[in-house]
Amino acid sequence: MRQTHHGSCHCGAVSFEADVDLSAESRRCNCTYCAKTRYWKSFVGVDDIRLLTGADNLADYRAPDSLWPPDHIHHHFCKTCGVQLYSRGFLEQMGGWFHALNIAVLDGLSPQDFARVPITYENGIQDKQMEPPAVTSYL
Numbered sequence: 001m002r003q004t005h006h007g008s009c010h011c012g013a014v015s016f017e018a019d020v021d022l023s024a025e026s027r028r029c030n031c032t033y034c035a036k037t038r039y040w041k042s043f044v045g046v047d048d049i050r051l052l053t054g055a056d057n058l059a060d061y062r063a064p065d066s067l068w069p070p071d072h073i074h075h076h077f078c079k080t081c082g083v084q085l086y087s088r089g090f091l092e093q094m095g096g097w098f099h100a101l102n103i104a105v106l107d108g109l110s111p112q113d114f115a116r117v118p119i120t121y122e123n124g125i126q127d128k129q130m131e132p133p134a135v136t137s138y139l
């Protein structure tokens, strides 16, 4: 069931609300960005994340291989504490604009709530996002 959750970075400068169905799916990926940030993402619509505070404190990082339209992804993290909050991207195969939400930054969830979120593994390092990589236990 889709619910509205509150999310924030570690220092609290950036906060937002997000509409997401945590019983549906989340994704862990072995690509260079997801692996380094320990990204735990869930795809939501472009209107499903609404920034509440900290717009000036939000960094906009674009990897060298995702700089040009129409395929580009903006990673947003807090300039003060460095916590990755969400990404905004445009990919034809995703139907246009979308958000990837880092569900680890949602507030008010219990360990049991987090443990119930189903995880799908992506072999992003080989551009096979629909397949799990050979090893998933470290992701």
Ligand SMILES: [Zn+2]
Pocket: 009, 010, 011, 012, 013, 014, 078, 079, 080, 081, 082, 083
């Ligand atoms: Zn912060």
